[in-house]
Amino acid sequence: MKFNRLIIFLFALPLFSQAQISGNPIFPGWYADPEAQIFDKTYWIYPTYSAKYKEQVFMDAFSSKDLITWTKHEKIIDTSAIKWANKAMWAPSITKKDGKYYLFFGANDIQNDNEIGGIGVAVADKPEGPYKDHLGKPLVDKFYNKAQPIDQFVFKDKDNQYYLIYGGWSHCNIAKLNNDFTGFIPYSDGTTFKEITPEGYVEGSFMFIRNGKYYFMWSEGGWTGPDYSVAYAMADSPLGPFKRIGKILKQDPEVATGAGHHSVIHDAKDLWYIVYHRRPIGEKDGNHRVTCIDEMSFDKDGLINPVKITKEGVKKNKL
Template sequence: MRNLARAATVLLGSSMVVAVAAGPAAAAEIPTGARSLESVNLTGRYIRHSDYLGSVAAVTSSSTAQLKSDATFTVTPGLAGGAGCVSFQAANGMWLRHRDFRVRLETNAGTATFLADATFCVRDGSVSGSVRLESSNYPGRFLRHRDNQLWVDPSTTNPGTFAADSSFRVTTPWVAGRRSPVIKGLYGDPNIAYLNGRYYIYPTTDGYAGWSGTRFKAFSSTDLVNWTDHGTVLDLATQVDWSSGRAWAPTVAYRNGRYYLYFCGDTNIGVATSTSPAGPFTDALGRPLIAAGFRSGQMIDPAVFTDDDGQSYLYWGNGYAYAVPLNADMISFDPARVTTFGLPNFREAPFVVKRNGVYHMTYSVDDTRSENYHVEYATSTSPLGPWTHRGTILSKNLNLGIKGPGHHSIVQAPGTDTWYVAYHRFAIPAGDGTNREVTIDPLRFGADGMIMPVVPIL
């Protein structure tokens, strides 16, 4: 990315974050992460929120910590999508949006109107290195300051000063940003995998009441720090005939030159295929692979494990844990071979890895809307059990503001004994069970070969 306003080097496995200040962002571009935005014609005044209303205010090195925080936003890909569009999240978890053209701070309601109101498309500013922010749902209206308040106004108003009033320099943030979330924005249920020379994450698109989203996205990285957004790889609303919503918890597998995306739609499990891990994916069956009501509990939260002999197993379940060997085509199985597991405290999201001949079954406990949502695990000498319970490996840490960590997945760095766990938690600081964010932490094994408790890093 060109002329980053702030570069950050993050070492997974430690709390070290090294930030290096640089020049302003290139025209028509705002890097994701923590940023502050300075007015080009009111030098020293920055976009901030006060009493939940957007304004521009003077900020200096001697300003209060609260004022500096109010003038710092996490830039994310636009909540409503769109190339070159972004959204702005404040430290309290709320988002800048316009309502009746006044810019204010509000909690993400997950509605199409809110997502569009909170999305701004980046345009060239009036001076070199500055940007303008055009409303995604009111083209021709730009975020601008008027009497120090923030509005979205048409460019025909005050034409003599409008371009400058709506232009901002992207600067080093007044408050340093966190390492995580690794994917900027609201996502849950991340499936992480190493595919074709890159790490990929496939999450649930979050921020919708009742988890009612329809789209699955993919993100990729070579270093687990800098992530490329590949956009929507499958949309239930337009690409799947048998389901139109509740797009949850995708997982991916590779075999014979094709990638297989197993996904939830309206509490069924489907499978889609692609020749690229970045999609697009196409529904493979025209019907669910596992239909709602196939067994007790909800038919959700698929995960695939492929053993050393090449046999792949599909795991899933909510309330009850299931597994079955997949056929070689990866899109069918023998129902007579479905196994039901007895796992202490099991709620959902089973995920299996193998290390030194031991199978590690990890799974989520409690409800994703609860701050007590957490991950426990068990071991076996077989991919189908029986399983020996080993306790909790990931749980909340209120001292760090971490609530509800779970619905995880695990990846091994290729050619090493280095492992990472991706999981969601309540968005910090004001998230909940439908406003979650994705992070990654090291996963370590003890001298006894068992998984050690995960130490979260902010």
């Protein structure tokens, strides 16, 4: 009897230890372009449902109290709620303002100013939705400064001014959102969309502030290839200028390829995490991407240390 108990105990040990780390990917399914947020002591991740454009017509969300166990919230938004969208909903960015949750997204993958689509906004009373169209039309539906209206990120500055940072096709714009997110506030020089494109920029913008410095991050390379990666720059203003410093996230041929299009979490314990997608080793389908999380850190000068992508992920962390 004692021997049987010992066997049961030994088999249970790996299960116990595994529960203390997230593992990568952190939840099953093909998901990409994850935006991570903290709402009311809960971690949230809003990814792209990674499929062919004609099938990529909805979004799921995931929530967790500890970075280990994730709850799936299915179809928080789909094209039935966004009448002008008919395909390729992707790269969500979310923010909370005045008790409402605003979900920014790209749709239709427009290729010129004559097509219908671009960046939209949806709103809900809860982080899990359901989300409804905020405007009934795209917020950005044209190519300003040659930037394709995709890969949007909503950034809240220290003075509570919200910005929309976005852009594909190797161009990135920043614009000041108005108070109810129905449009934009022109800059003092009369322009609305300012280009802040750094060297090497392709898509996937993200920005945060640390110790008074603005860190601007983006993805480089082709999203279907193994060399997709993340680089960054720093400045004293959200408007830059941003001079490229270097890559901090890239493939590891022994772990995964195509590591990119990320977001960053910073919690009250001063822990930093990078949430991103990558492609499993040997996977050839461009849409087969999974969502992962790893630790992110800084050196004594405030530069971001290169991130080691892992199979283990991160340790359990309750907010």
